[in-house]
Amino acid sequence: MAREIPKGYEPQLIEQRWAQHWVDTGLFRAEESANGPVFCIVIPPPNVTGYIHIGHMLEHTQIDVLTRWHRMRGERTLWLPGMDHAGISTQVVVERELAKENLTRQQIGRVEFEKRAWEWKAKSGGAIKKQMIRLGDSVDWSREKFTLDPPLYRAVLEAFLRLYREGLIYRGRYIVNWCPRCMTALSDLEVVHDERQGNLWYLRYPVVGTTESVIVATTRPETMLGDTGVAVHPEDERYKHLIGKKVLLPLMNRQIPIVADEAVDREFGTGAVKITPAHDPNDFELGRRHKLPEIDVMTEDAHMNVNAGPYAGMDRFDARKRIVEDLKAQGFLERVENHSHAVSICDRCKTVIEPRISTQWFCKMNSMAAKAMEAVESGKISIAPENQRKIFLDWMANIRDWCISRQLWWGHRIPIWHCKGCSAMMPALNSDVEMVDGHARAASPPKKCDKCGGTELEQDHDVLDTWFSSGLWPFSTLGWPDETDDLRTFYPTQLLISGYDILFFWDARMVMLGLHLTGRAPFSELYLHSLVRDEHGQKMSKMRGNVVDPLDWLEKFGTDALRFTLMIKAAPGTDISLGEESVLGYRAFANKIWNAARFLFVNLEKFEAGGDTLEDLASRASRAAAPHRSGAELSLVDRWMFSQFARIVPRVNDALREFRFHEAAHEIYHFFWGDFCDWYIEWCKPRLNSEDREAARAAWRNILSIFEAALRLLHPLMPFLTEELWNQFPQAPGARSIALAPFPAPPAAWIDEHAERDMAQLQEIIAAARNLRAELKLDPRKPMEANFFAATPQLRALIEANLGAVKQFAALSALNFVDARMNAADGPLRSTSEFDIRIPYEIVADIPSELAALRKEKERLEGIIAGQEKQLGNPAFSGKAPPAVIAKLQESLAERKAEHAKATQRISQLDGTARGTSPA
RNA sequence: GGGCGACUAGCUCAGUUGGUUAGAGCGCUCCCCUCACACGGGAGAGGUCCAAGGUUCAAGUCCUUGGUCGCCCACCA
Numbered sequence: 001m002a003r004e005i006p007k008g009y010e011p012q013l014i015e016q017r018w019a020q021h022w023v024d025t026g027l028f029r030a031e032e033s034a035n036g037p038v039f040c041i042v043i044p045p046p047n048v049t050g051y052i053h054i055g056h057m058l059e060h061t062q063i064d065v066l067t068r069w070h071r072m073r074g075e076r077t078l079w080l081p082g083m084d085h086a087g088i089s090t091q092v093v094v095e096r097e098l099a100k101e102n103l104t105r106q107q108i109g110r111v112e113f114e115k116r117a118w119e120w121k122a123k124s125g126g127a128i129k130k131q132m133i134r135l136g137d138s139v140d141w142s143r144e145k146f147t148l149d150p151p152l153y154r155a156v157l158e159a160f161l162r163l164y165r166e167g168l169i170y171r172g173r174y175i176v177n178w179c180p181r182c183m184t185a186l187s188d189l190e191v192v193h194d195e196r197q198g199n200l201w202y203l204r205y206p207v208v209g210t211t212e213s214v215i216v217a218t219t220r221p222e223t224m225l226g227d228t229g230v231a232v233h234p235e236d237e238r239y240k241h242l243i244g245k246k247v248l249l250p251l252m253n254r255q256i257p258i259v260a261d262e263a264v265d266r267e268f269g270t271g272a273v274k275i276t277p278a279h280d281p282n283d284f285e286l287g288r289r290h291k292l293p294e295i296d297v298m299t300e301d302a303h304m305n306v307n308a309g310p311y312a313g314m315d316r317f318d319a320r321k322r323i324v325e326d327l328k329a330q331g332f333l334e335r336v337e338n339h340s341h342a343v344s345i346c347d348r349c350k351t352v353i354e355p356r357i358s359t360q361w362f363c364k365m366n367s368m369a370a371k372a373m374e375a376v377e378s379g380k381i382s383i384a385p386e387n388q389r390k391i392f393l394d395w396m397a398n399i400r401d402w403c404i405s406r407q408l409w410w411g412h413r414i415p416i417w418h419c420k421g422c423s424a425m426m427p428a429l430n431s432d433v434e435m436v437d438g439h440a441r442a443a444s445p446p447k448k449c450d451k452c453g454g455t456e457l458e459q460d461h462d463v464l465d466t467w468f469s470s471g472l473w474p475f476s477t478l479g480w481p482d483e484t485d486d487l488r489t490f491y492p493t494q495l496l497i498s499g500y501d502i503l504f505f506w507d508a509r510m511v512m513l514g515l516h517l518t519g520r521a522p523f524s525e526l527y528l529h530s531l532v533r534d535e536h537g538q539k540m541s542k543m544r545g546n547v548v549d550p551l552d553w554l555e556k557f558g559t560d561a562l563r564f565t566l567m568i569k570a571a572p573g574t575d576i577s578l579g580e581e582s583v584l585g586y587r588a589f590a591n592k593i594w595n596a597a598r599f600l601f602v603n604l605e606k607f608e609a610g611g612d613t614l615e616d617l618a619s620r621a622s623r624a625a626a627p628h629r630s631g632a633e634l635s636l637v638d639r640w641m642f643s644q645f646a647r648i649v650p651r652v653n654d655a656l657r658e659f660r661f662h663e664a665a666h667e668i669y670h671f672f673w674g675d676f677c678d679w680y681i682e683w684c685k686p687r688l689n690s691e692d693r694e695a696a697r698a699a700w701r702n703i704l705s706i707f708e709a710a711l712r713l714l715h716p717l718m719p720f721l722t723e724e725l726w727n728q729f730p731q732a733p734g735a736r737s738i739a740l741a742p743f744p745a746p747p748a749a750w751i752d753e754h755a756e757r758d759m760a761q762l763q764e765i766i767a768a769a770r771n772l773r774a775e776l777k778l779d780p781r782k783p784m785e786a787n788f789f790a791a792t793p794q795l796r797a798l799i800e801a802n803l804g805a806v807k808q809f810a811a812l813s814a815l816n817f818v819d820a821r822m823n824a825a826d827g828p829l830r831s832t833s834e835f836d837i838r839i840p841y842e843i844v845a846d847i848p849s850e851l852a853a854l855r856k857e858k859e860r861l862e863g864i865i866a867g868q869e870k871q872l873g874n875p876a877f878s879g880k881a882p883p884a885v886i887a888k889l890q891e892s893l894a895e896r897k898a899e900h901a902k903a904t905q906r907i908s909q910l911d912g913t914a915r916g917t918s919p920a
Numbered sequence: 921g922g923g924c925g926a927c928u929a930g931c932u933c934a935g936u937u938g939g940u941u942a943g944a945g946c947g948c949u950c951c952c953c954u955c956a957c958a959c960g961g962g963a964g965a966g967g968u969c970c971a972a973g974g975u976u977c978a979a980g981u982c983c984u985u986g987g988u989c990g991c992c993c994a995c996c997a
Contacts, residue, residue: 005956007956007957008957008959009957009959193993193994200997216997217997218997219997220997231997263995263996264996264997265996265997267996268996268997269996269997272997273996273997274997275997276997280995280997281995282995282996282997283995283997284995285995341996341997342994355995387924387925388924390923390924391923391924391992391993394923394993395993398993398994500992501992504993535931535932536931536932537926537932537933537990539990568934568944568945569932569933569934569945571933571934571935573925574925574926574933574934575925575926575990575991576932576933577931577932577933578932579931579932579946581931581932581945581946581947582932582945582946584946584959585945585946585959586945587959588957588959588960589959590959591957591959591960592956592957592959592960594956594957594959595956595957595959595960596956596957597956598956598957599956599957600956601956602956603956658936660936662933662934663934663936666934666944669944669945670944677956677957678961681956682961767963770962770963771962771963771964773951773962773963774950774951774962774963774964775963775964777950777951779951779952780951780952780954780961780962781952781954811954811962860941864941868940871977871978874977874978875977876976876977876978877977877978878977879977880976880977880978881939881977881978882939884939885939885940885977885978888939888940889939889940891940892940892941893940896941
């Protein structure tokens, strides 16, 4: 057969090809009608406006690793892809595009605007899909979804109508977070706080009918135009006598009452607060308690309105300056202090939020939150890492109603109609959707007003918060509210992986809406992944200029290398620092595997020339039988290799089960590079080319079988490389891809402690010999003899049985056994309680530096010995510590003492040399 | 104002339930271009685990306090 293994590993040549192949052959299509265990995970839908950034890559890689792992373990596996319409983000982007043509959305109107947004979606969404394919995401593209697709639109309407009928969705006039740039209400979560240096202005309000004044402190003097009261604490002696009186509001010359309220903090400012119910959430509550008027002094875009009298038309910040000047001029500004405080800003556009009274739609959260908490507390949903669970529960416990309406044009329009005659509200008759211009919308408006019978009805102009539709994602994507095959098979899903930054936005809402609407938790496990930072742990940002474009790095290092890097750094609970150097390191790992394969296949060709074929050697039958436990075929190193493999696979499984991706990656890395390449391949080389055809054949069978299995073990982490190499093996008829091959499950019987012990012993001896050679600065090309003392006959037999390998690895021409322990005074020697090894080579050693090193070593040993003797001598220790611990310590002490004795001996010998005595 | 996380080798980080001499990758030093791989092989150097107390026979690991940095939540004008 033709095997093409180019000399260098070039990911660019193979990755694109396989990525496309996987998509073209529909490899990851999940079967909805078969039986057996199911694994389903839904993608956190990327915003259509976005592009794939390195954080997505981490998220997708983690999901993909687990997805591929489950799939290989024989589960019916579905990773469901899709995208989010991302209401406000998309609207901002499209508006920005319009601005380039000097247009606003108001100028082109709602219909045209939506058209533009759809165009943008097509372009941007296509790019994201391409990128995901490039990452190797093993998603089922036949099930791709978008939050504005008709079936998902219908799910949104259904959810809204149910909650509306249940009274959980209501409309009301309250103070909300208002972004004057986006011109929409926002939920609490979409507001971020920025600590800023500002001022605290002390304003003097004269008390009517007295000569007294009340001083109030404020960070926002412009709102004083809308003041409708002043509040003090009822117990505050300073103000008790003024409660019920009125003050004259400066500039506006309006009389407003002084009220008493427990919410007032006597310690802050002057203990008296101005109340602006229309522009401050606290004041809003307070104002309603005391039935104070609500005077809105601003427009939607944060300019002063007619209620602001002479300041009407001014921008809010200009007005602030003017008002302060005017107050000062009129003697109402008492003083100004520096004051740092948190300013609310729009998460999306960073504009300062203006609290604003408006009519919005809200969703009651208490009952749903209680169910969500119960699900987490009872373990129906597990959350990892552990500390996120508490954060989740705390948030649920303090939840507030959710403002779900947005004054945007891009999204699911609220399915409520208002009667133009009597302004009664009527919901859509059902959740059906119809297509208009190719896009979905509510299809069943009420025909006439329930109240007045009027027929002039108009649909509510607002759309729903994007997160309302994302909150339905795990079931809306599977067909809900219909009982589809997909919903039956794949819902509830098994797992959700998301960034901890959207725990409240998305994960929490899915849990609540899922429990309420479907009666089941939408997923049973939730894993919150970390954030990716730059190589110095700094947050990536455009301003810092340290943003990594994953596609860039994909081209440079290969997808597999970047995936592996992300995984080996992905310890749960801590953010990841990512630099080019580390990616380079794991590209080297990919290259290493590539070259191991190259070695095998190139040499195999020579072997095949002798009549054997790869098909014979690696046929499924012989692989299933591997390792060949029929004595002769299994040498020590084979038993050791298979034993290592049998140990590592369960460790990888455990690690993946618990989201310890870094551990899984580490295990595989060290197995492949250390055990397999450095030891096993090297050890096998002579046998693979052995004259003994049968021995060679056995060696080939074993090495090919372990290599092929190791490729399958690595596949979830490095899908492209492993697919490429795996396909060089002859496959069973119908085998389509390594992605569908079984994940390795070596029997526990492969574990061979005896072989492990023997191998460790040999490795230690080889290391000792190499260490000696290096220290004596011997020419590595020149074979040397060594003298060897074995403390036990077993050890001697072990070495004799593996003499060839020991000589090969230690670059020795001969190993001469001696019958007595050797003397350290005769020169450098390596020894343990089990053996001594020496290279009898007379050299002019660097005596002073050897002496220095020895003395340092001696000192170190003395410290350890003293410590251990002390501990062993402590009756409390020998009385309470487990015997195994004591035995270990005693053993260690004995060895340490032996080392110390030898060091001492060598020192005195070298000392003699240094003083002029001939060493030989 | 609450809460969380981090502090371990020059850098970036691992370190499961407390138990021999604390690990990895990169970097560094020395040697080797040995016919799979110099994206390689071999041998090394390098750490009072932020500080101070405490619990324990035994602490990087558990407790307390403090320090530095970062993050989240919060309606103190």
